[in-house]
Amino acid sequence: MARKGVLIGLLVAVLASTAWGFEPYFSNAAGQKIGTVWEGQRVYVAVKDPEKGACGIDEFLADLVIFDFKTGAYFEAPGEVFRELGGIGSGLYFWVDAPGSNTKVTVQIGSRDDFLTVPTGQTHVMGDILGALRLWTEGAWEYVDQNLLAGDPFGLAAPVAVGTGFVDFPRERLTARVTFEGFVATTLSGGGPGAVTPTLVAGRFENNDTLVLIVADQTDERNIDQDQVKIVDTVAKLTVTPSRINYGCGPACSNIIVKIEDKDENLDCNQIEYVPFFVIVNPGSWNPATSQINNFCALMLRGGYDVTALADMDEPIRWYNIYDEPVVGNGVFAGVNSRYIEYPAAWLQPGTAVGRVLFFAAETAVDSGVFEFNFGNIEDLQAALGFNQFPMGTTIAFYYIDPNDFDDMTLATIEVGNRPHSQTFITDANGIPVQEVRIGAGWGGLYVRVYDADANVEACCQDKVVVHICDPHNEDDSEYYILDEISNDSGIFFSQSGIPLLPVWDAVSGYQLVFDDWRIQSFNEDTIFVRYNSVNYTQATLNALGDGNANDTFFPPAIDAAASRNQEWDVSFALAKAYDTQVFDGTTHHMRFLNGQYQPVDTIPLSGSLYLEVTDLDQNEHPAMRELIFGGWNKDALAGEQGDATVTRTVYTGAPLAGTALQDAGEDSAPIWWVELPAGAEDSDRMTPQGGVTAPANVFLGATGPVAADLNLSISQIPETVKVFMWNAQRGTWERMDLRETAVGSGIFRSTTCVLVADSRNPGDGNLASKPGDTIMAFYQDPSNHSDVSIISIKVNEGGAGGITPPTVALSVAFDRANYNPGDTVTITVTDEQYAGAMEITGAAKPLILKTADGTELASWTQIPAVSGQPGKFRVSYVLPANVTGTITAVYTDPLIATRTAQAQATVAAPVLTSVSDVKPVPEVFSTSTAFTVYAQPAGAVPNKVTIAVYDLTGRNVATLTGTNTTTVSWNGGTLRNGAYIYVWTVEGGNPVQTWTDKGFVYIKR
Structure with missing residues (x-):
């Protein structure tokens, strides 16, 4: 009663306001909004609603959904309780486990299957949701090449028989969204002491993924909004010491220690955790007798060699089995479960046909994020790998790939003895080594340089060498490329023509992955490495390189064991990372709505129209071309195929009829889009919580009625599924957004057309059929980095003059320093997002003026040039006269709207006499x-x-x-x-x- 008495005086004012204070978000225990979260961390879901707090509302019911668009993981819960736990009248509500409860529901963002079981229990899983009595769902899907699943050529007449195994290399640019959930994660052979019971694949989150939250208030249909949080992603570092090892040093020999620094693998600060790493001796330098694996990328693609079956496992290593030890070895490894590859018999211990490649490094301390493995001395390492002896010059390569984030990969090598080795570099077109490369036809591609005097066989003419270029992220590209000697008798080999570095998913043409086409297809943020072996290859296999068909029995090329140059011990590497930016980086959204005048807005009138603008600098793949991001980039080379191609599908004809089982038009994108069988009035998404709307039955993305109307079409009759779209959360109406770069090389993309908010004459026909108070959301996923996801929202005004006044956008003026001396150079930066994407701000009325303390004009500018790579920022410089002291003021005035001004001040003083x-x-x-x-x-x-x-x-x-x-x-x-x-x-x-x-x-x- 006391609470109602205190707040009754506020009620009239509150009722006059809108309900737009409804703000759901991920929070810490204190209710503070968070933008990033470490995997393994627990977070809370909070809602800030001052109106409810002012009205004395203690709790309310809401529907919520949390999802990861990269892995398909989601959690949905209708009718959950939100209770005001931030203090009476605070308007801060937490998701709690029951009505009247003070126990907040904690949401765990990833975990391990079983911390106490090593190694298999270390597998990444989704974690739990304490207090909700529910679990995460899905999360075990990814795009997989259909040649890899079903062979080459892919059978177009029937669905793919989906499994986890490897069949053929990518060739036909066909892909499918495969849900691995429920498949057997481990294939065991031999049943040795380390054998474990096969487990079923479970879902996971990946580092750098974006988790999206949507909450819908059941008590007020206007109250639907979103938030997102970024999972922290760190770059791993691998070191192996010493870098050179020898026999015969006895007790003076240093132990061989592998050290992996990867903070994002520290999921629990109270547990010692483990990470896998791989060891291969002289990788790529021999022809296996019955296997196809002699290097790391082949190991990742085929999983290892099963000596019991005398065949490769043909089970790609993915997140769900990277901690598995699936087969037993023989000889010294009899009964020992691990992963193995087939080496030349002469290299190994007598009676042993395989060498061990998989090991697990333990965290040095709880919460350290540093992992180590001590092999002992050279003899101990030799025994651990199953080798008889390492010849002088032997190269031993150590590989680490983040078990939950395969774009994070690194390697290190050590050498036996002190023999001269080749050197390999990834370079720019001038031969200068680089550590970062950019994807896109306009950035020049990859260049590779090799120094190897031993490959200079013919002094009178140019020789050739071969390098292996690999991106081990999932089943990404693998190429063997021929380099020419730059001049006679030089021993320097260089790809004097750039090797195209292109996206796996083109922003217009969709899926592009092909092995052996002498083009590298990759993702932003990936690790690309080059390996060089100082060996010769057979001419027949070299002749077939670059033909776009890795399934022709000539890939990879065979080593010519009889050649005069066959230095199997000489292996060298180079690595580079692919440039990456995030549209939502955990703190800032580089994405916004524009009205019909291209002005940034965060509310829109019912009569308005909306554009979408996205700043994604890594999608500037050709700096000399104005580029396009097609909103339905999730497609492959088979235009008539619908959905994920793993079940029989109905082809969309463009003319849906009553009762048509309409299927999605591209590769599926769970959890937002998919059609369950049988199709029809089924829920086809998990994005829209059901509740608190005008007609709560079947209100999902695009679902507006039963059967014929419930086809999930866009307002322009586009079938699902797409990757860039605008959507009314209350009405389920949506439209695909195609984005065009605003200028050559800008990296700023704006929708090619606008979307009408409403049209009372034809609601839903070419418009979003919005009503006052509705929430419109826009969604973006980067085609070249599927973890790069962003969502923003805007409210439809409920009327009044205030409802049509565009809000103030970011506007400021700043000096580069607070204090200057006479004669110094002053740099003035204007930030005005109204002109983001423009090359300059221009106005005849002097948009920028610099004044002295008494108002005297020192300088003025009619043109303020843009700052390259920083949309919305413009900059000028000026040299102060020697006689100026005191306060100086820079005043900026929008040349189009004179009421929009900003200013900054700085002090000019003579230096102190010494x-x-x-x-x-x-x-x-x-x-x-x-x-x-x-x-x-x-x-x-x-x-x-x-x-x-x-x-x-x-x-x-x-x-x-x-x-x-x-x-x-x-x-x-x-x-x-x-x-x-x-x-x-x-x-x-x-x-x-x-x-x-x-x-x-x-x-x-x-």
């Missing part, structure tokens, strides 16, 4: 007057006080002169007779105050 070298009259010989000038340091420093005493040669004082805050004192000696005079000067100044004094001569001559 020394005085002399005071001299100028001129020294004069007739009437002269000026005594102080020579002060530093330049521009001004004394506090200057005193000049002038005497004739008899010692009589004829003048005493003073000046304050000046470097010159004038003297008029016109009444004195000709001759020499002595002057004594005293200068005071500095901080702390110092005094300097000396004397000199001055002469009057008429």
Whole structure:
């Protein structure tokens, strides 16, 4: 009762407001909004609603959904309880486990299957949701090449028989969204002591993924909104010491220690955790007898060699089985479960046909994120790998790939003995080594340089070598490329033509992955590495390289074991990361709505229209071309295929009829889009919580009625599924957004057309059929990095003049420093997002003016150039005159809207006096007057006080002169007779105050 009494006076004012204070978000326990979260961390779901708090509402019911668009993981819960736990009247509500409860529901963002079971229990899973009595769902899907699933050529007449295995290399640019959930994650052979029961694949979150939250208030249909949080992603570092090992050093030998620093693998600060790493000796330098695996990328694609079956496992290593030890070895590894590859028998211990490649490094301490494995000395390493002995020069390669984030990969090598090795570099077109490369036809591609004097076989002509270029992220690209010697007898080999580096998913054409086409298809953020082996290959297999068909039995090329140059021990590497930016980086959304005048807005009138603008600098893939991002980029080369191609589908004809089982038009994108069988009035998404709407039955994305109308078409009759779209959360109406770059090389993309908010004459027909108070959301997924996801929302005004006034956009002026000296260069930066994407701000009325403290104009500009790579920022520079001191003010005025102004101030002051070298009259010989000038340091420093005493040669004082805050004192000696005079000067100044004094001569001559 007391609470109602306190708040009753506020009720009238509250009722006059809108319900737009409804703000759901991910939070910490104190209710503070968070933008990033570490995997394994627990977060809370909060809602800030001042109106409910002011009205004394203690709790309310809402529907919520949380989803990961990259992995398909989601959680949905209708009718959950939100209770005000931020204090009475605070309007801060938390998701709690029951009505009247103070127990907040905690949402765990990822975990491990079982921390106590090593290694298999270390597999990444989705975690739990305490207090909700529910679990995460899905999360175990990814796009997989259909040649890999079903062979080459892919059978177009029937669905793919989906499994986890490898069949063929990518060739036909066909892909399917495969849900691995429920598949057997581990295939065991032999049942040795390390054998484990096969487990079923479960879902996961990946580092750098974006989790989206949508909450719908059941008590007010206007209250639907979103939030998102970014899973922290760190770049791993791998070191192996010592870098060179030898036999015969006895106790003096250093132990071989593998150290992996990967903070995002520290999921629980109270547990010792483990990460896998792989070891291959002389990778790529031999032809296996019955296997196809002799390097890391082949190992990742095929999973290892099963010596019991005398065949490769053909089970790609993915997140769900990277911790598995699926097969037993033989010989010294009899009964030992791990992963193995087939080496030449002469390299291994007698009776052993395989070498071990998989090991697990333990965290050095709970919460350290640093993992180590100690192999012991060279003999211990030799035994661990199953080798008989390492010949001098042997290269041992250690590979680490983040078990939950395969774009994070690194490697290190050590060498046995001290034999000369080749060197390999990824470079720019000028041969300068680089560590970062950019995807896109306009950035020049990859260049590879190899130094190997041993490959210089023919002194009179140019030789050739072969390098292997690989991106181990999922089943990404693998290419063997031929390099020519740059000149006769040089031993330097270089890809003098750029090797195209292109996206796996083109922003217009969709899926592009092909092995052996001499083009690299990759994702932003991926690790790309090059391996060089100082060996010769058979000419027949070299002749087939680059033909776009890796399934022709000539890929990879076979080593010519009989060649004179076959230095199997000489292996060298180079690595580079693919440039990446995030539209939502955990703190800032580089994405916004624009109205019909291209002005940024966060509310829109019912009569308005909306554009979408996205700043995604890594989608600027050709700096000389204005590019397009097609909103339905999730398609492959088979135009007639619908959905994920793993079940029989109905082809969309573009003319839906009553009862049509319409299917999605591209590769599925769970959890937002998919059609369950049987199709029809089924829920086809998990994005829209059901509740609190005008007609709560079947209100889902695009679902507006039963059967014929419930086809999930866009307002322009586009079938699902798409990747960039705008959507009314209350009505389920949506439209695909195609984005065109605003200018060549800008990286700023704007929708090619606008979307009408509503049309009362034809609601839903070419418009979103919005009502006042509705929430419109826009969704974006980067085709070149599927973790790069962003969602924003805007409210439809409920009327009134305030509802159609565009909000103030970011506007500011800043100096590069707060304090200057006379003569300094001043840099002034104007931030005005109204002009984001423009090359300059131009106006005849001087948009930028620099003034002194008394208002005098120092400088002005009619053109303010844009800052490259920083949309919305514009910059000028100016050299201050030597006589300017005090406060200076930069005033910016929007050249189109004079009421939009901003200003900044800085201080100009002379430097502090530190020394005085002399005071001299100028001129020294004069007739009437002269000026005594102080020579002060530093330049521009001004004394506090200057005193000049002038005497004739008899010692009589004829003048005493003073000046304050000046470097010159004038003297008029016109009444004195000709001759020499002595002057004594005293200068005071500095901080702390110092005094300097000396004397000199001055002469009057008429």
